[in-house]
């Protein structure tokens with residue numbers, strides 16, 4: 661079981677503070693969504709974790725060691741950072757074979773991961789002919805090559821079609837089920853909610869939230885029901901008596917804050933009140949995330965200038 665531990669991590673680029681005293685852990689056996697607006701510091705943190713950049717101070721460790729100290733890194737950590745990085749004149753199979761050879765990975769793994777990524781039919785094609793989505797799949801195949809216990813993916817669904825998005829989601833879930841540590845960045849809350857068990861949210865290089873997805877939803881989202889009835893007055897009185905406070909909307913519908921359809925439907929049914937429409941209001945997860953990151957989103961001023969430190 662391999663944990664990722666980020667401890668008091670800082671990264672400054674000149675006067676730009678990209679990562680600011682960041683501390684968090686990523687646990688095995690679950691998918692951790694790494695969220696934050698553009699410029700929040702996600703890629704910088706991942707680059708440091710993968711030994712592609714040096715921190716100004718602090719540490720980012722994989723199983724207690726720096727990436728640079730891992731003996732056969734691809735066997736321990738699989739990463740997708742920049743899907744465009746693969747050498748365009750090579751074929752997909754040649755690219756993966758070269759990666760396997762340099763990490764003493766058995767060559768049979770190449771065909772296994774090509775199959776897993778749905779690339780078998782195009783394995784002999786040059787990468788420069790690949791679409792963005794195919795490059796993403798190839799990047800994910802490369803990440804899986806060494807059968808690593810830690811998988812780090814930066815925006816894996818970027819450029820993928822709906823089928824590809826579902827494929828990555830199921831892949832991440834199954835990697836976590838196998839006990840691996842899975843860290844996946846995104847700036848989209850609803851997408852992340854579809855695959856993550858845990859959330860780490862950054863804003864301007866700082867930690868805004870480190871929480872189970874369920875707790876994020878429960879603590880930040882109040883359920884709300886929308887309904888239409890022919891007997892608004894009677895239903896309102898009834899619901900007031902049960903501790904709900906239905907509010908009429910201009911379009912003739914009613915809204916009940918803090919309620920679920922399972923609360924409202926049976927109450928109306930017991931008193932024979934006709935319900936013409938009854939729906940749970942969704943889409944508030946994105947709003948909860950936007951509220952959390954409000955003010956952290958402007959890319960140009962995404963990092964705290966050093967001379968204006970809080």
Ligand SMILES: Nc1ncnc2c1ncn2[C@@H]1O[C@H](COP(=O)(O)OP(=O)(O)OP(=O)(O)O)[C@@H](O)[C@H]1O
Nearest residue numbers: 673678696697698699700701702703704847962963
């Ligand atoms: N090589 C660099 N040189 C200078 N500044 C950089 C460099 N890399 C990142 N930054 C700055 O650091 C901050 C964090 O950027 P980073 O790319 O880590 O954010 P991010 O959360 O990954 O954003 P995105 O969702 O847009 O990829 C930004 O202000 C960015 O401009």
